[in-house]
Amino acid sequence: xxxxxxxxxxxxxxxxxxxxxxxxxxxxxxxxxxxxxxxxxxxxxxxxxxxxxxxxxxxxxxxxxxxxxxxxxxxxxxxxxxxxxxxxxxxxxxxxxxxxxxxxxxxxxxxxxxxxxxxxxxxxxxxxxxxxxxxxxxxxxxxxxxxxxxxxxxxxxxxxxxxxxxxxxxxxxxxxxxxxxxxxxxxxxxxxxxxxxxxxxxxxxxxxxxxxxxxxxxxxxxxxxxxxxxxxxxxxxxxxxxxxxxxxxxxxxxxxxxxxxxxxxxxxxxxxxxxxxxxxxxxxxxxxxxxxxxxxxxxxxxxxxxxxxxxxxxxxxxxxxxxxxxxxxxxxxxxxxxxxxxxxxxxxxxxxxxxxxxxxxxxxxxxxxxxxxxxxxxxxxxxxxxxxxxxxxxxxxxxxxxxxxxxxxxxxxxxxxxxxxxxxxxxxxxxxxxxxxxxxxxxxxxxxxxxxxxxxxxxxxxxxxxxxxxxxxxxxxxxxxxxxxxxxxxxxxxxxxxxxxxxxxxxxxxxxxxxxxxxxxxxxxxxxxxxxxxxxxxxxxxxxxxxxxxxxxxxxxxxxxxxxxxxxxxxxxxxxxxxxxxxxxxxxxxxxxxxxxxxxxxxxxxxxxxxxxxxxxxxxxxxxxxxxxxxxxxxxxxxxxxxxxxxxxxxxxxxxxxxxxxxxxxxxxxxxxxxxxxxxxxxxxxxxxxxxxxxxxxxxxxxxxxxxxxxxxxxxxxxx
Ligand code: ARG
Numbered sequence: 162x163x164x165x166x167x168x169x170x171x172x173x174x175x176x177x178x179x180x181x182x183x184x185x186x187x188x189x190x191x192x193x194x195x196x197x198x199x200x201x202x203x204x205x206x207x208x209x210x211x212x213x214x215x216x217x218x219x220x221x222x223x224x225x226x227x228x229x230x231x232x233x234x235x236x237x238x239x240x241x242x243x244x245x246x247x248x249x250x251x252x253x254x255x256x257x258x259x260x261x262x263x264x265x266x267x268x269x270x271x272x273x274x275x276x277x278x279x280x281x282x283x284x285x286x287x288x289x290x291x292x293x294x295x296x297x298x299x300x301x302x303x304x305x306x307x308x309x310x311x312x313x314x315x316x317x318x319x320x321x322x323x324x325x326x327x328x329x330x331x332x333x334x335x336x337x338x339x340x341x342x343x344x345x346x347x348x349x350x351x352x353x354x355x356x357x358x359x360x361x362x363x364x365x366x367x368x369x370x371x372x373x374x375x376x377x378x379x380x381x382x383x384x385x386x387x388x389x390x391x392x393x394x395x396x397x398x399x400x401x402x403x404x405x406x407x408x409x410x411x412x413x414x415x416x417x418x419x420x421x422x423x424x425x426x427x428x429x430x431x432x433x434x435x436x437x438x439x440x441x442x443x444x445x446x447x448x449x450x451x452x453x454x455x456x457x458x459x460x461x462x463x464x465x466x467x468x469x470x471x472x473x474x475x476x477x478x479x480x481x482x483x484x485x486x487x488x489x490x491x492x493x494x495x496x497x498x499x500x501x502x503x504x505x506x507x508x509x510x511x512x513x514x515x516x517x518x519x520x521x522x523x524x525x526x527x528x529x530x531x532x533x534x535x536x537x538x539x540x541x542x543x544x545x546x547x548x549x550x551x552x553x554x555x556x557x558x559x560x561x562x563x564x565x566x567x568x569x570x571x572x573x574x575x576x577x578x579x580x581x582x583x584x585x586x587x588x589x590x591x592x593x594x595x596x597x598x599x600x601x602x603x604x605x606x607x608x609x610x611x612x613x614x615x616x617x618x619x620x621x622x623x624x625x626x627x628x629x630x631x632x633x634x635x636x637x638x639x640x641x642x643x644x645x646x647x648x649x650x651x652x653x654x655x656x657x658x659x660x661x662x663x664x665x666x667x668x669x670x671x672x673x674x675x676x677x678x679x680x681x682x683x684x685x686x687x688x689x690x691x692x693x694x695x696x697x698x699x700x701x702x703x704x705x706x707x708x709x710x711x712x713x714x715x716x717x718x719x720x721x722x723x724x725x726x727x728x729x730x731x732x733x734x735x736x737x738x739x740x741x742x743x744x745x746x747x748x749x750x751x752x753x754x755x756x757x758x759x760x761x762x763x764x765x766x767x768x769x770x771x772x773x774x775x776x777x778x779x780x781x782x783x784x785x786x787x788x789x790x791x792x793x794x795x796x797x798x799x800x801x802x803x804x805x806x807x808x809x810x811x812x813x814x815x816x817x818x819x820x821x822x823x824x825x826x827x828x829x830x831x832x833x834x835x836x837x838x839x840x841x842x843x844x845x846x847x848x849x850x851x852x853x854x855x856x857x858x859x860x861x862x863x864x865x866x867x868x869x870x871x872x873x874x875x876x877x878x879x880x881x
Contacts, residue, residue, distance in 0.1 A: 180847035181742030181808040183730045184429050186335075186342070187211040187219050188287045190739055193728060198741050202422030204823040210739070213286045218825055220407035222426045222737065223386075224282040224346075225817055226250070230427035231281060231384065232819040234412060234827065235876040238404035239355065240281065240384040241860065242817035243832045244363030245486075247382030249479045250277045251357045257472050265359035265778075267383075267870035274353035274385060276397050281352050281386050284737050285345040290332060293317050294341040303709045321345050327394035335731035337435065337711040339719070344736055349394045351387035351401050356870055358382075358863045359778050366767065367774030368485045372493060373836050374755055376804050376853050377764045380832040381860045383873060410819055411878040413826035414858050416795055416802065417744055419757045422823040423807040424741040425831055425852065429733035430814030432842045435715060437528075438507040439535040440707075441498060441843065443542060449495040451546035454618075456488035458610045459554045466603045468773060473600050480556075480598070490813075493839035503844050514714070517721050524717040527710055534710070538703035541696050544623045551611035552688050557604050560595045561658060561685035563588060564676060568686065571673040585668045592658065601653060609649035612684075613642060625691035628684070656681035735814055742808035747851060749837050758856070761785050761801040784866055791866060792881070793858040803859040805829060806851040812842055820854045826880045829854035 185194055191207035211219050225231035229246035233239065244251070248262075254275045255262045268274040297313030298306045318330035327348045335342055357363060362379040370376055387401035388394055395401055417423075433440070463481050467474040498504065511528055518524035553559045567584040570576040616629055616639055629639055637644040656679055657663035667675055676682055719726050730738075746757040765785060769775040788799070795802045807820060811831055818831040833853040838846050861877075864870045 180845075181740070181850075182810050182845040182847065184432070184733050184738035184740055184810055184812075185730050186287070187284075187426070187737055187739050193730075194741070198424070201741060201743070202823045203424070203741070205825055209825065216407040218408065218410075218426060218821070219284050219737065221410050222284065222819065224428050224735075225384075226279040226281075226352075228430070228814060229816045230814065230818040230831075232426075232817075232827065232830075233386075233406040233409040235409055235878070236405060237876055238386040238388075238406060239409075239873070239876055240352075240386060241819075241827075241830060241857075242382055242384065243380045243830060243855075244357060244360075244378075244382045245380055245482065245832065246817045247354065247357055247384065248482060250275075250279060250354050250384075251382060252475055252478045253277075254354060255475055257475065260471070260475070261357065262360050262475065262478060263471075265357055265362070265868060266354070267356040267864065267868040267873070268354075269870060269872055271403075274355050276351070276353050277384075279352050280348050280350045281384075283347045283349070285328060285347050287737075288343045288345065289340070290317055290343045291341045294332065304705065307705055307708070317343065325393065331736075333734050333736045335734070336719075336729070337715040337732075338708065339712060339715055340731070342736065347394065349386045349388055349404065351395060351397045353385050353387065354382070355385050356383040356864060356868060356873060358867065361776045361778055362781065362863060362867070364482075365764065365775070365777070368489060369774050371486060372489055372833060372839060374749075374806055374851060374853055375759045375763060376833065377759050377767055378832065378855065379803065379859055379863050380855050381830055381863070383864070409878070410821070410825065410827040411880050412857055412861070413822055413828055413880040414793060414861065415880060416858070417805075417822065417828060419744055419746055421744045422741070423744050423809060423828065424739060424821045425807070425809045425811055425815065425818050426737065426739050426821070427811065427815040427818030427831065428735050429738055429812045430735045432733040432812055434732055434843065434845065435711070435718070436507070436843045437531055437714075438504050438511055439531050441504045441507060443535060443539060445495045445498055445504070447539070447542045448546055449491040451543050452550045453488060453492045455547060455550035455554055455611065455614065456484055458551070458614065459607050460485055460488060462603045462606045462610065463600070466600055473603075476598050476600055477603070484554075490839060493836055494842065497837065497840035498843065501840060501844065501846065503840060506844070514717065514721070518717060521717075524713060527714050527717070530706070531710055534703060534706045538699060540620075541623065541699060544619045545692070545696065545700065547611075547615050547619055548688060548692055551614055552685075554611055555604055555608040556595070556599055557653070557656070557658060557681055558608060558685040558688075560592075561656075561679075561681040562689050563591060564679075564682050565686060565689065567671065568673060568676055568682075571671060571676065581671060585671055589664075589668060592664070595658075601659070605649050605653045606646075608652060609642070609645035612649070613639075613645045623691075623696075625687045628687050652680040652684065655679075733812055733814070740809040740811055742810070744805055745808045745851070747806070747837075747849060749835075749849065755806075758802045758805040760795070760798055760803060761790075764803060778867065781867055789866060790862060793862040793865070795858070801859055801862055802856045804853060804855050806835070806853055807831075808850065809852040810841075810845055810850065811852050815852075820852075824880075827857050829856045830860070 188211050190210050195207055208215055209217055211217050221233045223231045225242045225246050229242055231240045231242035234241050252262045294313055298309050301309060314332045321330040328345060330343045330345050332341055332343045358379050365378045386404045388404045390402055392405060463477050467477050515528050570581055570584055632648055633639050636648045657667050658681055744757050746755055748754050767775050768777050790801050793801060815831050819827050820829045820831055822828050831852050831854050834841060835851040838850040841850055861874060865874050
């Protein structure tokens with residue numbers, strides 16, 4: 162009985178999006194979910210949601226800096242996104258003297274805006290290119306199809322590319338290769354920092370509160386996009402002017418209540434809602450714990466130095482934040498996958514699929530083949546994680562791998578001097594960036610600790626040949642930490658990467674023998690080549706086979722329940738999606754209720770003077786105490802609402818996404834997911850999944866009252 166019930170629930174949750182699950186393709190909203198959106202409260206027409214001819218909501222949404230979402234909020238190209246999305250620009254523009262990361266920054270006029278090297282990308286239109294792609298690979302066996310696909314993509318996207326106007330096409334495989342959709346993008350390259358709150362506001366709660374609700378983080382930053390006078394993309398120039406957007410979002414300071422409609426546009430990076438039980442097992446038993454163990458080591462050693470020295474803090478801040486973010490994510494993901502028995506659910510679903518598939522040659526062996534494929538790769542999975550997350554987690558080691566192409570050229574007969582110079586020039590340029598962010602003390606310790614962890618935890622047959630033996634004969638017992646420390650110290654004092662004189666001498670006359678004798682290159686090249694020569698083809702074969710099986714599995718699922726296909730959405734893959742749902746409180750566990758919004762009162766409750774994560778600007782405390790909330794006040798609470806939660810289905814990449822009301826006005830910015838639903842990439846939990854959003858009233862209060870930047874507020878179209 163229980164099993165049947167489980168299967169029923171599963172067939173609903175896997176096939177049709179239930180509750181507020183679903184990352185919908187913007188151009189299909191009208192066909193797929195519009196009626197339901199209206200039922201839930203939407204007050205816009207289909208054309209206002211997405212149109213290629215008229216301006217629509219999609220025109221205000223952009224890809225921010227390659228991995229986040231941003232939105233246009235004024236007719237002068239003003240952009241809102243998260244603080245953690247602008248973080249590298251904010252930290253990179255800061256010095257110990259002008260510490261914008263620590264103190265915040267606001268441009269009070271255009272001249273004060275700070276140029277950056279990031280770009281923003283608008284969506285021009287979406288085209289279904291399934292037929293063209295399939296025609297291009299017709300009749301090919303799977304392996305050949307995989308090889309041919311990049312060329313087929315290229316031929317299709319070349320037709321829409323238009324350099325002068327910044328247009329380019331990108332093709333996305335949807336439903337695991339059962340459909341191909343091209344997004345045509347317009348990229349703007351002159352993007353300037355306009356403002357950010359102090360880090361104590363923008364990252365309030367730090368990694369302790371990250372991925373958690375209740376939450377009191379002012380996670381926003383402000384940028385502006387510029388183009389030529391006729392609106393074309395251009396490199397930075399003083400002559401460029403703020404872009405006149407096709408659409409910008411009005412900003413609502415009216416507030417909302419529990420249950421109100423909320424919708425989110427953005428660029429969710431990746432989900433795997435049709436992951437198999439095999440994938441979950443590998444993830445839970447090997448991939449996630451290995452990643453977490455390696456990141457534990459690195460984070461601890463970085464943090465030790467960061468709290469000692471503000472200059473080190475600035476150097477490492479961005480990399481620390483991104484390592485910590487997914488360290489906590491993957492740890493929590495496995496905990497939740499186990500807690501919610503997702504493995505068992507998937508197995509039950511797969512058994513039902515296999516029963517259905519009996520006698521259908523296309524489908525009946527899928528899961529037997531999955532079993533074989535996973536069994537072949539699994540013995541190497543831990544080694545791969547230790548290599549990527551441990552060995553290459555030393556910045557020096559990772560940088561040293563960039564010498565491999567030069568080594569190849571030096572070893573090859575007849576490489577021209579010009580060709581070699583191209584490589585050495587590039588290395589000299591990238592060394593500068595590397596050194597700017599390099600903290601020697603933490604890196605040397607990371608090198609020693611990760612090298613030792615690899616020795617201890619990875620099967621000896623997978624070690625690079627000879628490396629640990631030579632370490633033992635030169636430095637001592639491999640069970641002894643001090644062996645690795647002595648060795649790491651030698652690497653750091655002898656490598657040319659950290660020695661200008663040696664570097665210059667080598668670059669003037671590069672030769673393979675000197676390069677191979679460099680201890681940093683020798684180590685990093687040795688580990689990487691060990692992987693590349695023995696294991697990378699296995700990993701590739703594993704992925705290619707999984708992709709083939711995944712495509713058939715997906716096709717089978719659709720065939721099994723054709724009626725459900727109309728209501729299916731493809732996995733997230735960093736193409737624009739729309740999610741709709743409600744503002745909504747929840748019960749995370751027995752007897753506990755979480756309210757749908759957090760307030761200023763809660764900020765003061767969490768405040769710890771001088772704390773690394775819970776400190777606050779004195780000015781903020783003063784203003785809060787005076788209840789100086791201006792027009793941003795929530796009257797019912799006589800306080801500021803700083804954040805809220807919704808039932809929207811989003812994931813990493815959606816950071817910075819606009820949270821919109823029924824009329825398309827901006828209510829806030831999505832910036833996180835909740836701990837109870839960290840399994841969301843694989844299974845959406847209809848009761849517990851929440852998106853955490855910073856309230857736009859708090860954003861505006863920070864800009865106006867805390868930052869004094871009325872000029873920014875004056876640009877917005879406020880809905881009161
Ligand atoms: N969890 C957030 C996301 O992935 C990022 C938050 C960054 N903050 C931090 N404390 N690391 O979008």
